[in-house]
Amino acid sequence: MSRHHSRPPAGSSAKRIFPERHQPKPATAERILRESPDAEAVPLDVVFVGGGPAGLAGAIELARLVAEGNEAGDGVGELEIGVLEKADGLGDHNLSGAVVNPRAFRELFPDLTAGAGSETMTRALPLRRPVGREAVYFLTEWGRVRLPTPPTMRNHGNYIASVCEIVRWLGQRAEEAGVMVLPGFPADGLLVRGDDVIGVRTTPRGLDRDGNPGGASWMPPVDVTARVTVLAEGTRGSLTQAWLDWQKIESPNPQIYSLGVKELWRVPRPLDRIIHTMGWPLLRDGFGGSFAYPLAEDLVALGLVVSLDYRNTRLDVHGLLQRTKHHPLFRSILEGGEMVEWGARTIPEGGHFSLPERRHGNGICIVGDAAGYVDVASLKGIHYAMHSGIVAARAIHAALKADDLSATGLAECTEGVDRSFVGRDLYRNRNLRLAFKSGLVAGGAKASLAMATGGRIPGRRIATPTDAAEPKAPGAPVKAGGPLAISKVDAVFKSGNRTRDDIPSHLDVGGEVPPEVAEMYVHLCPAGVYEAGADGLRVNAPNCVDCKATDVLGPRWSPREGGSGPRYRRM
Numbered sequence: 001m002s003r004h005h006s007r008p009p010a011g012s013s014a015k016r017i018f019p020e021r022h023q024p025k026p027a028t029a030e031r032i033l034r035e036s037p038d039a040e041a042v043p044l045d046v047v048f049v050g051g052g053p054a055g056l057a058g059a060i061e062l063a064r065l066v067a068e069g070n071e072a073g074d075g076v077g078e079l080e081i082g083v084l085e086k087a088d089g090l091g092d093h094n095l096s097g098a099v100v101n102p103r104a105f106r107e108l109f110p111d112l113t114a115g116a117g118s119e120t121m122t123r124a125l126p127l128r129r130p131v132g133r134e135a136v137y138f139l140t141e142w143g144r145v146r147l148p149t150p151p152t153m154r155n156h157g158n159y160i161a162s163v164c165e166i167v168r169w170l171g172q173r174a175e176e177a178g179v180m181v182l183p184g185f186p187a188d189g190l191l192v193r194g195d196d197v198i199g200v201r202t203t204p205r206g207l208d209r210d211g212n213p214g215g216a217s218w219m220p221p222v223d224v225t226a227r228v229t230v231l232a233e234g235t236r237g238s239l240t241q242a243w244l245d246w247q248k249i250e251s252p253n254p255q256i257y258s259l260g261v262k263e264l265w266r267v268p269r270p271l272d273r274i275i276h277t278m279g280w281p282l283l284r285d286g287f288g289g290s291f292a293y294p295l296a297e298d299l300v301a302l303g304l305v306v307s308l309d310y311r312n313t314r315l316d317v318h319g320l321l322q323r324t325k326h327h328p329l330f331r332s333i334l335e336g337g338e339m340v341e342w343g344a345r346t347i348p349e350g351g352h353f354s355l356p357e358r359r360h361g362n363g364i365c366i367v368g369d370a371a372g373y374v375d376v377a378s379l380k381g382i383h384y385a386m387h388s389g390i391v392a393a394r395a396i397h398a399a400l401k402a403d404d405l406s407a408t409g410l411a412e413c414t415e416g417v418d419r420s421f422v423g424r425d426l427y428r429n430r431n432l433r434l435a436f437k438s439g440l441v442a443g444g445a446k447a448s449l450a451m452a453t454g455g456r457i458p459g460r461r462i463a464t465p466t467d468a469a470e471p472k473a474p475g476a477p478v479k480a481g482g483p484l485a486i487s488k489v490d491a492v493f494k495s496g497n498r499t500r501d502d503i504p505s506h507l508d509v510g511g512e513v514p515p516e517v518a519e520m521y522v523h524l525c526p527a528g529v530y531e532a533g534a535d536g537l538r539v540n541a542p543n544c545v546d547c548k549a550t551d552v553l554g555p556r557w558s559p560r561e562g563g564s565g566p567r568y569r570r571m
Helices: 053-071 101-108 118-124 162-176 238-246 315-326 326-333 382-402 412-419 421-428 430-437 439-452 488-494 515-525 549-553
Strands: 002-005 046-049 081-085 133-139 144-147 182-185 187-193 196-202 222-223 229-231 257-266 273-281 288-296 299-307 338-348 364-366 528-535 534-539
Touching: 046 053, 046 162, 046 196, 053 081, 053 101, 053 162, 053 382, 053 439, 081 488, 118 257, 118 273, 187 222, 187 238, 187 288, 196 364, 222 488, 229 238, 238 257, 238 326, 257 549, 288 326, 299 326, 338 549, 364 412, 382 412, 382 421, 412 421, 515 528, 515 534, 515 549
Parallel strands: 046 081, 046 229, 081 182, 133 273, 229 364
Antiparallel strands: 002 534, 133 144, 187 196, 196 222, 257 299, 257 338, 273 288, 288 299, 528 534
């Protein structure tokens, strides 16, 4: 389905723009529901909103604590624990690098991992292979220089994995523990009573393109009540944003983001190491780099991550990845192979100074990427997300035992993470990403100094604006051709996207969109959702793969019916 928004003014010309001036306001009022739950509401004790690593790890740990406490005669009684996931199947919407630190697995499954070597770990857990050799390169357009691996990026003891496979495996463990796992149910709003969160309302199914009930597939929203609601929505969670805005909870710096685009390739020759790069094609605009990881002898994950504070309105991350594939380093890996899967997602990268000052409240806590637990310096987030879910489970169990589910009773959801290795790592690396606001050369020098001094220099906070407040202006468009390149249309097909064509648009463009802003949206979106023409901005909402990039810089994303979006298999 396509929808048109405004006509460009006659005689307009390209100019400097500030994305925030054209971005609709957050839909807080639509997400905070001061209504009584429906009479047929589903009652749960604890509901985790989001079936990713954080939500599932938290649900598993809570189920374990409940079972052990009840067996010891000092428990909270039987609890109904549920996980709501917006995708049709667990893992369908999960995408990451992924090189995984197994620390959270050892914590959550000690019986499987006690004394286990790497071979045992890969048999017992959803991990593909241990990291062996690794290399970091600085790229020029046609060449490369091998660099020493920074201490934060050394991966000895870590494992290459597919986050989709991790999530599906965790889902099975959760169900075995008695957790009710409900895929296909996105949460559309928070049910509140006063300042207390008392559950969520899901999105309806079967609406036609005008938002009306559309026949046999129609399913009304479902209210799910809970004594505690855990937001594990991932990056740019709509309920998380709304709750933080409603409660006026801020952070020293606003959260900033990058956009990652990733492909899986079936290759004729095995890759013998993991690869990270910096430099080209981001020598002058944006911060980021590329990676290549061997998932199997014949399967390689290749991706490019670019910060969304870039300055060129015509920068196109999908297009840059197509160029990157033709660099001699990657071309030698991919030639003769076949691209088998594609995906995209945003990543929170503000680190310590972008964490909300409070990630808990009356009947609620926030975990994982929704809270911003990602360390860009080490390129890690999965084990932080899982540990934050585990900490939340322990805090919730203690609060249930004390019969205090207020913000005071759940304070350990924030404080426990801040005291843990998650908080320590983010604090130590607090300025490494922010240093690159000064550019690649000066930022590299500052980051090296921060790394050498354990974050003590520069010790002060490097203040940053939101990505949408950064000015942009038209620059050179990305040239993305070549024999290894793939179009955005073909990429969306490779994502497994099965969104129906007549679904209502879930993207709020707002008012009039000037042509130079429309052009920016076209380049920004990796999935070809936006088209700019003589008749204005056209929105092809079914193409969306929920990467949330335009939610950062442009049209606001909102939850749509369950099962919409990509169906990743090995991302």
